[in-house]
Amino acid sequence: MPDQAGSSAQRIRIGLTGLAFAFLLVLLGSIISKSSGDDNSNGSQQVVQNEPNEPLAELGVAPGASATSNNSAADGQ
Structure with a gap:
C-alpha cells in the first residue's frame, strides 16, 4: 500500500x-504526590530516628559492638 503524502x-x-499528554500526566501525578507527602514529614523523620544503629547485630547475623567498647578500643591504641 503506497504511503500518502x-x-x-x-x-x-x-x-x-x-x-506530550503522557508527560503532563506524569507531571501532574508528581505534583499531587508531593503535596500529599508533606503531611507525613514528621512521621518519616520519626522512623529515621528510631532506626537501629546496627541492624545486622539485632538480627544476630553479625556481632554487635557497643559505643563504649568502640571508644575504649580507640583509647587503648
Missing part, C-alpha cells in the same frame, strides 16, 4: 501529542 506528518503529530 500527509499520513507520515499526521502520524508524527499524533505521536508527539501523545508523548
Whole structure:
C-alpha cells in the first residue's frame, strides 16, 4: 500500500501529542504526590530516628559492638 503524502506528518503529530499528554500526566501525578507527602514529614523523620544503629547485630547475623567498647578500643591504641 503506497504511503500518502500527509499520513507520515499526521502520524508524527499524533505521536508527539501523545508523548506530550503522557508527560503532563506524569507531571501532574508528581505534583499531587508531593503535596500529599508533606503531611507525613514528621512521621518519616520519626522512623529515621528510631532506626537501629546496627541492624545486622539485632538480627544476630553479625556481632554487635557497643559505643563504649568502640571508644575504649580507640583509647587503648
